[in-house]
Amino acid sequence: MPASAGVRRRGAVRSEEARLAVLEATGRLFATQGYDHLTIEGIAAEAGVSKQTIYRWWSSKSAVVADALIEDLLLPDRPVVPDTGDIRADLIAWMQDLLDLVAQPGNDGLVRSLVAAACESTDIGIRLNDALGITATVSARIEAAVAAGQLPADLPVIEFVRALVGGFVLHSLERSEPAPEAAERLVRALLH
Amino acid sequence: MPASAGVRRRGAVRSEEARLAVLEATGRLFATQGYDHLTIEGIAAEAGVSKQTIYRWWSSKSAVVADALIEDLLLPDRPVVPDTGDIRADLIAWMQDLLDLVAQPGNDGLVRSLVAAACESTDIGIRLNDALGITATVSARIEAAVAAGQLPADLPVIEFVRALVGGFVLHSLERSEPAPEAAERLVRALLH
């Protein structure tokens, strides 16, 4: 018996190679086909892995996606909120980056796919926030502005961020043509 | 040839009975099963109509849902924004009604289903706004507040409403437990 604690199982150990292959294949297919055209069989084929291996470790498509989300395999590099001291300008710049990102070819359906996944699965819905880095990154910037006296001290930060991101999401769902002042208007709706 | 203008078709005329049966069945199944568990075959069975009759007139599941949305067969009675003269209190009351509505048993998945449908289909996404009466009802109330000098004249109304509703939607997607001050906090995030 090994010196370390814990009961050592007998038999083969889980293949990290297969695990990663599945998550990476999920990331690739998600990017190219979107969430709703994602299939377990497609992931298995793309990963070069048997379907059974997926079903052994994940209960559903959304569980795989949730894991890929955690491993940062689903989203492109996310814009960060700058900090020039001017909270309004910073938020507008960040929102513009966000809009530019989803305006890039190939990223059209990205938001829709993520939202669709969040609709289907509680796990994804919860983890999406963290994965977007929103709660962490944006909230921190807002709280800095509050500390600097640029925003009221009793501002409900979480709800503020939610409204900001929610406005962005709805904008994406409406598939409205990208107006040049969209970012500025959205931020100005919250900061008046 | 008939006196009236327009080329009169030959043959049987479209059955209004069948059309309504389909849309009403869609409404019932949508309410009980949610959007993603909706199937054409299920709708046909529930409506007592052949599958072909559906495919003859609608191109996809989302097209049927979009039509049902238009005919007001999908959503329960929607809260209206009161007008007491106090814009903040009115918005809080409205948001509270909204939260109460989706908190009712049987309505848990309502928002998720609608959002999922909007993700899948452009038509639904666009029509959802109208059907929710948001653009009309809420915007009007906001503009009244602007006219009354309670909100700045250059407020981007559409974006403001989008942020408000977006905050509500994200709140629903997160499935967070219903905090009693949720409505008040969300409105206060926008009106500070």
Next chain:
DNA sequence: TTAACTGGACGCACCGTTGCGTATTATCGG
């Protein structure tokens, strides 16, 4: 020895399409 792996097959549900028979309706010929 035991568990994870691959590969293949199964039944099921739903998709979207097609063919067939029937009912309804406008148009045309007598």
Next chain:
DNA sequence: CCGATAATACGCAACGGTGCGTCCAGTTAA
């Protein structure tokens, strides 16, 4: 005015295709 014809919508039934989730047999690795 009336019957034949043509065009259309309907229900019923079946098709091939796809993906699901499960199962089994055989192989590989700790």
